[in-house]
Amino acid sequence: NPMTLFQFFKRPPSDESCEMAKAGDIYHSAFDIIMQKVADSSSRHKRRVNATDVLSSATIAELTKFSGCRANPVELSCSDSCLANMYRTHTGQCNNKRNAYWGASNNPFVRWRAAQYENDFSTPMGWNSNRMYNGYRLPPVRQVSNDVMRTSNTQVTGDPLYSHMLVVWGQYIDHDIDFTPQSLSTSTFQGLTDCKTTCKNESPCFPMQVPSNDPRISTASCLPFFRSAAVCGTGETSTLFHKLQPREQINAVTSFVDASTVYGSTDSLNRRLRDMSNEDGLMKVNTMFKDGTWDYLPFDPNNPCVQDQFDASGVNIPCFHAGDGRYLSEHLTLSAIHTIWVREHNRIARVLKAMNPHWSGEILYQEARKIVGAYHQIVHWKEYVPKIIGPEGVNMMGSYAGYDASVNPSVSNVFATAAFRFGHATIAPQFRRLDENFNDHPQFPSILLHDAFFSPWRMIRQGGMDPILRGLLTTFISYVHSKISNVESITMTLLFRLITVALDLASLNLQRGRDHALPLYNDWREECGFRRANNFSDLAGEIKDKALRDKLERLYGHPGNVDLWLAGLSEDLMNGSRTGPVFTCLLARQFKFLRDGDRFYYENPGVFSSQQLASLNKLSFARVLCDNSGLTKVQSDLFMLRDVNQFVDCSNIPMLDLTPWREDP
Numbered sequence: 001n002p003m004t005l006f007q008f009f010k011r012p013p014s015d016e017s018c019e020m021a022k023a024g025d026i027y028h029s030a031f032d033i034i035m036q037k038v039a040d041s042s043s044r045h046k047r048r049v050n051a052t053d054v055l056s057s058a059t060i061a062e063l064t065k066f067s068g069c070r071a072n073p074v075e076l077s078c079s080d081s082c083l084a085n086m087y088r089t090h091t092g093q094c095n096n097k098r099n100a101y102w103g104a105s106n107n108p109f110v111r112w113r114a115a116q117y118e119n120d121f122s123t124p125m126g127w128n129s130n131r132m133y134n135g136y137r138l139p140p141v142r143q144v145s146n147d148v149m150r151t152s153n154t155q156v157t158g159d160p161l162y163s164h165m166l167v168v169w170g171q172y173i174d175h176d177i178d179f180t181p182q183s184l185s186t187s188t189f190q191g192l193t194d195c196k197t198t199c200k201n202e203s204p205c206f207p208m209q210v211p212s213n214d215p216r217i218s219t220a221s222c223l224p225f226f227r228s229a230a231v232c233g234t235g236e237t238s239t240l241f242h243k244l245q246p247r248e249q250i251n252a253v254t255s256f257v258d259a260s261t262v263y264g265s266t267d268s269l270n271r272r273l274r275d276m277s278n279e280d281g282l283m284k285v286n287t288m289f290k291d292g293t294w295d296y297l298p299f300d301p302n303n304p305c306v307q308d309q310f311d312a313s314g315v316n317i318p319c320f321h322a323g324d325g326r327y328l329s330e331h332l333t334l335s336a337i338h339t340i341w342v343r344e345h346n347r348i349a350r351v352l353k354a355m356n357p358h359w360s361g362e363i364l365y366q367e368a369r370k371i372v373g374a375y376h377q378i379v380h381w382k383e384y385v386p387k388i389i390g391p392e393g394v395n396m397m398g399s400y401a402g403y404d405a406s407v408n409p410s411v412s413n414v415f416a417t418a419a420f421r422f423g424h425a426t427i428a429p430q431f432r433r434l435d436e437n438f439n440d441h442p443q444f445p446s447i448l449l450h451d452a453f454f455s456p457w458r459m460i461r462q463g464g465m466d467p468i469l470r471g472l473l474t475t476f477i478s479y480v481h482s483k484i485s486n487v488e489s490i491t492m493t494l495l496f497r498l499i500t501v502a503l504d505l506a507s508l509n510l511q512r513g514r515d516h517a518l519p520l521y522n523d524w525r526e527e528c529g530f531r532r533a534n535n536f537s538d539l540a541g542e543i544k545d546k547a548l549r550d551k552l553e554r555l556y557g558h559p560g561n562v563d564l565w566l567a568g569l570s571e572d573l574m575n576g577s578r579t580g581p582v583f584t585c586l587l588a589r590q591f592k593f594l595r596d597g598d599r600f601y602y603e604n605p606g607v608f609s610s611q612q613l614a615s616l617n618k619l620s621f622a623r624v625l626c627d628n629s630g631l632t633k634v635q636s637d638l639f640m641l642r643d644v645n646q647f648v649d650c651s652n653i654p655m656l657d658l659t660p661w662r663e664d665p
């Protein structure tokens with residue numbers, strides 16, 4: 001079912017996050033029913049009663065138990081054993097020993113500025129469409145998307161500097177850092193209204209109105225939207241705990257850049273991904289198909305993906321399975337990056353085993369995992385981050401001065417819901433598949449983005465992974481520019497083939513910001529040291545394009561009201577960066593916290609020996625591709641766009657020297 005497929009985007013990646021999202025739903029629906037009954041009886045008795053007035057504390061305790069709701073996380077005492085100091089937990093718990101849940105999976109996002117719910121604790125901004133903000137109503141997100149964000153595929157400007165690998169790394173590492181599950185219910189909690197069809201705001205449905213003159217959609221007056229799952233005990237359900245706490249959303253994965261995309265963010269998912277059949281410390285690979293001599297990721301048999309409609313073999317190809325649940329199959333290029341890292345883990349584990357035959361499977365696994373985690377950090381902080389936030393952003397991060405236990409590395413809501421989604425404006429409308437000579441593949445030509453969603457069959461049946469990787473290295477990214485290019489494939493036809501109503505990623509981002517009650521633009525200006533704007537000419541320093549400012553004014557009325565994701569993308573890029581000043585500030589802060597607040601950050605003294613660190617410091621993303629695919633020449637920095645005749649031979653790219661890991665038995 002296509003709609004179910006769409007929901008895969010936001011399905012919790014592990015049983016634990018599923019339970020957590022469910023707890024909030026169950027508690028909330030019980031609460032709704034009680035409130036309804038109370039409202040019925042109080043209208044008869046003509047007096048107002050609260051649900052908590054009519055429930056005994058024993059009933060509330062029972063409800064809490066049945067729903068699985070936890071008002072406060074269980075106290076954890078962190079071990080100081082040698083092993084606990086050597087390796088990360090899969091959940092990220094106890095990375096910070098005094099604050100065991102900092103950065104851990106299945107915990108609330110932190111907030112850098114207080115949430116702005118319309119009723120102060122749970123209803124999103126725009127829930128009541130007549131509500132005034134600075135004297136104006138918030139425009140429907142689809143209208144904003146149509147009027148500002150739409151760029152046809154042919155108008156997208158190519159970025160002269162960077163390859164599409166930069167985009168895919170952004171998406172990949174985002175899934176290492178955050179994943180927000182949405183409510184598991186697809187209808188209102190009392191089951192009376194279906195979120196897929198309703199135009200009414202009733203939890204968990206928060207549909208997006210389609211303007212009457214919409215250029216694409218004439219058959220529906222709303223696009224479906226499901227609210228993100230709430231942390232139980234926040235928002236509506238907080239009242240049952242005799243407090244009023246603003247609704248918070250869940251980060252289902254570990255905040256740390258720790259390759260949770262490979263290993264999972266919970267022990268249960270991790271166990272399913274590891275090959276425990278021997279003592280080699282390996283990750284599971286596909287047992288049905290091979291990519292020449294290379295391995296594919298294992299399948300998740302419970303999760304069907306899109307199939308080739310002309311395939312007569314009768315063999316269904318399910319979605320791949322990896323550390324972020326099923327999300328990795330979202331896009332072929334994303335699946336490719338996941339595959340590369342699982343191959344790298346197994347490659348490293350095998351070398352380590354040959355070197356240290358006395359190591360157990362567990363040690364081999366943990367040591368390989370530790371190296372792969374460090375490798376992710378190296379690619380991220382050395383190769384990726386400086387290109388995104390530029391020299392000024394890097395300056396804001398400051399240089400690394402060792403682990404700081406007072407820094408909370410948990411991902412902030414604004415990072416996940418707005419700032420790091422800047423990447424959505426850089427996606428190219430199509431991606432290329434190239435043969436060994438880097439010419440368009442004669443059999444499997446370039447395909448449009450939306451044809452590559454949830455379709456692993458296109459990798460398995462159409463030439464394997466190498467053509468996709470070659471394409472990534474040679475396709476430019478779209479230019480984030482004040483004109484706002486958000487390619488048509490994304491705004492207009494995300495999953496267009498799959499469902500009758502087009503889904504629109506720009507609208508989703510804006511509506512998600514309102515669902516999470518992210519404060520609007522002025523607050524973030526203030527947070528980042530800019531003056532609050534009173535009129536649109538006050539924005540001239542950050543948004544030079546007058547025509548764009550006028551457009552924003554027509555839509556929003558007041559500059560302080562602009563949704564952050566749009567405002568951030570509208571700003572002119574800082575020198576040498578791909579983000580404007582407010583996003584640069586927010587991204588730099590998050591990347592700093594993720595680095596300084598991670599006890600296992602690879603450069604933290606003691607994490608690796610100095611010889612090991614010297615080995616790691618020679619690494620580049622290019623090497624991973626050389627070691628784990630059929631590519632024999634690449635650019636030395638995979639994120640830079642280079643002409644193929646400037647590519648270097650893999651033999652010239654420094655290898656990972658594992659000798660410092662040799663240990664005498």
Ligand code: HEM
Nearest residue numbers: 009167170171174178179180331416420421423424508512
């Ligand atoms: C083919 C490319 C991509 C597609 C199709 C895609 C699609 C999506 C979708 C459907 C969502 C959920 C939207 C919602 O309902 O709120 C999402 C979330 C997100 N995307 Fe992308 N995306 C892509 C690339 C990127 C890139 C390049 C970045 C960053 C550089 C990025 C960063 C994010 C972030 C941070 C989130 C929020 C994740 C969470 O916490 O759940 N995405 N994306």
Ligand SMILES: [Ca+2]
Nearest residue numbers: 176254256260
């Ligand atoms: Ca992680």
